[in-house]
Amino acid sequence: MSGRTAFDVDLARTLIDRKRATPGGTLPILHDLQEHFGYIDDRVIPLIAEALNISRAETLGVISFYHDFRRFPVDGRVLKLCRAESCQAMGCEDLVSHLERQHGIKVDDAGDDAELHVETVYCLGNCALSPSALLDGEPIGRLDRDRLDAIVADAQGKTQ
Amino acid sequence: MSARVFVPADSSALSVGAEAVARAILDEARRRGFDIELVRTGSRGLFWLEPLIEVETAAGRIGYGPVAPGETAQLFEAGFLSGGAHPKALGRVDDIPYLARQQRLIFARCGVTDPLSIDDYRRHGGLKGLERALKLGPKATVEEVLASGLRGRGGAGFPAGIKWRTTAGINADQKYVVCNADEGDSGTFADRMLMEGDPFLLIEGMAIAAVTVGATKGYVYIRSEYPHAFAMFERAIERARAAGLIGPSVLGSGHAFDLEARLGAGAYICGEETSLLESLEGKRGQIRPKPPLPAIAGLFGKPTVMNNVLSFASTPWILEHGAKAYAAYGVGRSLGSQPFQLAGNVRHGGLIELAFGATLRDLIEGFGGGTRNGRPIRAVQVGGPLGAYFPEKLLDTPLDYEALAAAGGMLGHGGIVVFDDSVDMARQARFAFEFCAKESCGKCTPCRIGSVRGAETVDKIIAGLDREKNLELLRDLCEVMTDGSLCALGGLAPMPVLSALNHFSEDFAKSPARAAAE
Numbered sequence: 001m002s003g004r005t006a007f008d009v010d011l012a013r014t015l016i017d018r019k020r021a022t023p024g025g026t027l028p029i030l031h032d033l034q035e036h037f038g039y040i041d042d043r044v045i046p047l048i049a050e051a052l053n054i055s056r057a058e059t060l061g062v063i064s065f066y067h068d069f070r071r072f073p074v075d076g077r078v079l080k081l082c083r084a085e086s087c088q089a090m091g092c093e094d095l096v097s098h099l100e101r102q103h104g105i106k107v108d109d110a111g112d113d114a115e116l117h118v119e120t121v122y123c124l125g126n127c128a129l130s131p132s133a134l135l136d137g138e139p140i141g142r143l144d145r146d147r148l149d150a151i152v153a154d155a156q157g158k159t160q
Numbered sequence: 161m162s163a164r165v166f167v168p169a170d171s172s173a174l175s176v177g178a179e180a181v182a183r184a185i186l187d188e189a190r191r192r193g194f195d196i197e198l199v200r201t202g203s204r205g206l207f208w209l210e211p212l213i214e215v216e217t218a219a220g221r222i223g224y225g226p227v228a229p230g231e232t233a234q235l236f237e238a239g240f241l242s243g244g245a246h247p248k249a250l251g252r253v254d255d256i257p258y259l260a261r262q263q264r265l266i267f268a269r270c271g272v273t274d275p276l277s278i279d280d281y282r283r284h285g286g287l288k289g290l291e292r293a294l295k296l297g298p299k300a301t302v303e304e305v306l307a308s309g310l311r312g313r314g315g316a317g318f319p320a321g322i323k324w325r326t327t328a329g330i331n332a333d334q335k336y337v338v339c340n341a342d343e344g345d346s347g348t349f350a351d352r353m354l355m356e357g358d359p360f361l362l363i364e365g366m367a368i369a370a371v372t373v374g375a376t377k378g379y380v381y382i383r384s385e386y387p388h389a390f391a392m393f394e395r396a397i398e399r400a401r402a403a404g405l406i407g408p409s410v411l412g413s414g415h416a417f418d419l420e421a422r423l424g425a426g427a428y429i430c431g432e433e434t435s436l437l438e439s440l441e442g443k444r445g446q447i448r449p450k451p452p453l454p455a456i457a458g459l460f461g462k463p464t465v466m467n468n469v470l471s472f473a474s475t476p477w478i479l480e481h482g483a484k485a486y487a488a489y490g491v492g493r494s495l496g497s498q499p500f501q502l503a504g505n506v507r508h509g510g511l512i513e514l515a516f517g518a519t520l521r522d523l524i525e526g527f528g529g530g531t532r533n534g535r536p537i538r539a540v541q542v543g544g545p546l547g548a549y550f551p552e553k554l555l556d557t558p559l560d561y562e563a564l565a566a567a568g569g570m571l572g573h574g575g576i577v578v579f580d581d582s583v584d585m586a587r588q589a590r591f592a593f594e595f596c597a598k599e600s601c602g603k604c605t606p607c608r609i610g611s612v613r614g615a616e617t618v619d620k621i622i623a624g625l626d627r628e629k630n631l632e633l634l635r636d637l638c639e640v641m642t643d644g645s646l647c648a649l650g651g652l653a654p655m656p657v658l659s660a661l662n663h664f665s666e667d668f669a670k671s672p673a674r675a676a677a678e
Contacts, residue, residue: 023460026442031384031423052442065444065601066425068384080385084346085541088591089504089579090532122428122545122595124385125349126172127577128207128502128509137387141175141207 020051039070076115086127116155162195163241166214170203171388178211180229202357204271205511217243223250270357289476307483309495314468326455335375342431345544347575350499351469355389359396365472370417428599489515494560504577521555535580543572546652548659585664590618596653607650
């Protein structure tokens with residue numbers, strides 16, 4: 001999920017080269033880059049464009065189209081909180097306001113140095129155990145306020 | 161002989177602690193000197209019982225659940241390895257009514273077998289469909305799929321056999337088989353369960369399609385919200401390749417077919433087939449106008465058979481047992497079985513595979529046991545975020561393509577989300593627009609702009625501004641979006657809105673103060 005390797009142009013080039021011959025390889029390359037560095041650094045745009053023989057504008061267009069690709073590094077943990085209908089029916093919006101009221105954490109609006117980034121996601125396919133979330137890629141079902149408090153405390157303790 | 165214990169590694173089961181339970185069982189067994197074989201399976205789809213562990217005994221597989229990691233010591237003391245009594249004991253899992261009353265054609269193995277063992281897959285009847293398709297040859301296989309009446313399970317309900325016949329009839333240097341595993345609808349999880357619990361079934365179904373239409377390469381496009389399903393499916397592809405199920409010669413038939421799993425990147429629109437193709441080609445997931453149909457000019461401009469996970473996964477059964485046996489399930493023009501997914505505010509949520517024709521009430525009350533918190537049911541959304549909301553009085557609507565359409569809804573991918581009486585339907589209508597605005601690919605104006613204006617208009621109605629005029633405007637906008645959008649996202653976003661307006665008009669007429677207080 002969120003990688004921790006500092007950005008390195010040579011490594012980026014290697015990752016891009018590995019899949020330059022893959023048909024329609026843009027997304028696989030972007031996923032590899034994000035997995036290694038935790039985000040898509042703007043410096044890879046010309047590299048991808050050249051490797052895939054597409055324009056820089058097209059490359060940026062692909063990166064910006066998909067919700068998954070981050071343009072800036074994030075520190076701390078990432079909690080993807082489902083806010084689709086099934087989780088709405090089980091009170092996910094209460095969790096959203098609890099986060100803000102109790103912990104001052106705004107969903108989709110954490111500072112770059114926040115210990116915990118809470119992001120909206122629409123459906124994790126765990127709808128029979130709503131509300132549902134993914135914490136750094138690990139699934140959580142039947143999420144409630146107590147569990148959320150524990151996640152916040154853990155994230156804040158972890159980076160202190 | 162060592163006892164065999166089964167613990168799901170399905171991501172829903174993991175989300176409530178299955179991993180810790182598996183570890184605790186192994187530790188406890190070691191401490192007590194028991195020799196056990198721990199098998200990680202998919203889920204049976206009885207999610208309120210997860211983590212649901214099973215033990216193989218002379219009387220069959222006995223279940224215990226939901227099990228907490230701290231309960232494993234007690235379970236050993238109760239002699240669970242030979243099916244001993246315990247408050248969490250569920251008896252024979254196959255006899256649990258929720259499961260026993262289902263008609264599992266696709267999900268027969270899910271939660272039973274080791275998803276990554278080809279031997280287990282064969283032992284439980286796997287590969288017979290593909291073997292028969294190879295024996296029948298392409299023409300007869302297409303006929304079989306046509307005669308079965310199988311319709312696309314992704315939501316559109318288009319006959320699968322017609323797609324296959326179209327692609328099979330074209331001469332091309334390259335053809336593709338693409339599986340749409342971008343299961344983005346809220347309240348659906350059948351594709352995920354299958355990819356995690358019985359991935360070889362999907363591979364077999366895709367191989368049947370490939371040898372039938374003459375495709376040599378296949379892609380499975382899996383959404384990134386399913387990291388476990390993706391990892392599991394990649395491993396399954398490797399195993400299938402090593403076992404010769406796919407590769408240069410499918411089961412030694414001389415047909416070449418290889419498969420690759422591709423990860424989406426969080427765009428709901430990529431569940432629309434032409435957006436998915438664009439995404440696979442490495443582009444923005446913007447939809448393509450149709451025609452040309454993907455069956456004629458699809459991935460990289462080549463003829464492409466595209467189906468949903470459940471459509472491909474239905475074909476091995478059809479080929480093994482014959483079209484006639486398959487068409488014996490279901491009603492009217494909705495034939496075969498449909499894995500329904502019951503979610504939201506419901507006591508017993510899970511996967512319910514049944515022949516078409518059961519009613520919403522059968523599922524929600526008969527299987528689901530009503531709402532989880534015991535409050536009255538007020539609304540039920542069927543078919544994902546673009547599906548209609550049904551009021552309680554329409555719960556006797558049968559679940560088949562035609563009956564749902566007649567009731568102003570759609571089956572979609574078979575997701576059913578239950579809401580209790582605390583739901584505010586004006587808010588739900590607003591959300592439908594908000595979701596559409598966020599996920600619109602931007603290609604056509606009715607969807608891109610209409611969704612934004614729709615949310616604003618609902619806001620005005622909620623605030624009590626020019627209510628009558630704005631309600632009229634809202635209906636007009638819905639008509640424009642329905643008729644003028646290029647694809648189903650903009651075209652169907654009005655469906656939940658209109659159903660909310662038609663069945664729950666009182667929620668659009670509250671005084672602003674009352675709406676704010678609630």
